[in-house]
Amino acid sequence: MERTDSKNQRQQGLSLPAELYLLACDVETEKLTKRDVIGNVLRAAVLVELTDRGCLTDHDGKARTVGDRRTGDPVLDDALRAMGADKPRKWKAMVQQHRKQGFQAVEQQLERERLISIERRTWRYDRITVKDTGLAKRLRAEAVETLTSGRPVEEYSTRQAALTALAAVGQFPTVTSGKERREHKKRIKALTERAGQAGPALKKALDEMDITAAVAVGAAISAGSN
Numbered sequence: 001m002e003r004t005d006s007k008n009q010r011q012q013g014l015s016l017p018a019e020l021y022l023l024a025c026d027v028e029t030e031k032l033t034k035r036d037v038i039g040n041v042l043r044a045a046v047l048v049e050l051t052d053r054g055c056l057t058d059h060d061g062k063a064r065t066v067g068d069r070r071t072g073d074p075v076l077d078d079a080l081r082a083m084g085a086d087k088p089r090k091w092k093a094m095v096q097q098h099r100k101q102g103f104q105a106v107e108q109q110l111e112r113e114r115l116i117s118i119e120r121r122t123w124r125y126d127r128i129t130v131k132d133t134g135l136a137k138r139l140r141a142e143a144v145e146t147l148t149s150g151r152p153v154e155e156y157s158t159r160q161a162a163l164t165a166l167a168a169v170g171q172f173p174t175v176t177s178g179k180e181r182r183e184h185k186k187r188i189k190a191l192t193e194r195a196g197q198a199g200p201a202l203k204k205a206l207d208e209m210d211i212t213a214a215v216a217v218g219a220a221i222s223a224g225s226n
Contacts, residue, residue, distance in 0.1 A: 014115075015073050016159055017045040017106045019139055022115070023167050026174055027133045031125060033173050039099030040205050041170040042106050046079045047094055047198035048162040055080055058197050062088040075105045091201035092208075143167055143175050146191065153190045161194035168192075169203050 014022075020041055024033050032038065047063065050056040055069045055076075065084040070077050079102065089097070110116045115135075119127035130136045146156055146164040153161060167175040168188045181188060192199035 015045075015076055015106075016049040016162060017042045017075065017102070018110055018115075019163060020045050020166055020170075021106050021110060022130060022136050023139050023143065023163070023175055024170075024172050025116070025128055025130050025136060027130050027136050030127045030129050032128050034170055035125070037170050037206055037209070039103040040095055040202060040209075041166050043097065043099050043102045044095050044166055044198045044202035044205075045162065046076060046102060047091070047201075048158065048166070048195055050076060050080055050083075051196050051198065052158050056083070058091075059088060062090055063094045063197070064088040075102075075109050078105065091197045092204045095198065095201045095205045139163070140175055147176065147180075147184055147187060153187070153194050156191070156194065158194060158196055161191045162196070162199060164188075165191035165195045165199050166202060169199070169206065 021032075021038070024038055024041070025031070026033055034041070047056065050071070051058075051063075053069075053071055053076075055066055055071060057064055057066055063083065065080060068084075070080065079098070082098065083094070107116075107118070111118055115131055117129045117131065119129075121127065142160070143164040146160055147168065164175075165188060168181055168184075169192060171178075171181065176184075192203060
């Protein structure tokens with residue numbers, strides 16, 4: 001399904017994972033935000049786009065590839081080949097798989113296409129410069145409009161809903177604040193469901209990460225008090 005009101009992005013030929021990577025970039029500080037969850041978010045975006053293109057389908061709650069279809073995008077197709085070589089898995093498990101490799105593949109693709117430049121640094125996070133800041137701003141404006149416009153969620157394509165939903169679930173500070181996420185909680189839930197199986201799967205995966213982190217902190221505090 002093609003997005004109907006994102007002509008500039010289509011002309012760029014950007015995949016949904018690439019768009020979300022750019023959304024996570026703070027163009028002012030030249031930093032990539034939410035590094036702790038970006039791999040999960042991009043992996044979910046891969047699943048959304050492959051499903052939207054008819055390359056992936058749901059079968060009894062599991063993601064299954066459809067024949068030998070390909071997209072023409074090397075990052076998406078590499079992910080698709082890996083899925084085809086594996087057994088069908090539940091969507092949450094798919095979101096949790098190959099997070100680092102997927103993140104690196106998207107980043108390298110954007111760097112290769114000169115949409116970003118990266119200054120590798122040893123003791124600090126890499127400096128990431130978005131070459132077309134106008135594109136990043138248009139993506140943000142689209143995501144914010146989808147969240148706040150009040151238009152029925154059903155009027156947005158799966159991909160449009162996913163751009164906003166995945167950024168919100170991933171808590172990208174470049175798109176929404178905590179206050180805005182609380183104010184639009186029901187809308188985010190509806191957009192997440194509109195994004196297909198991968199949207200709710202991402203939320204479950206990140207909720208699981210939060211619980212694991214909380215348990216680890218609790219254990220550390222308990223051990224320190226003994």
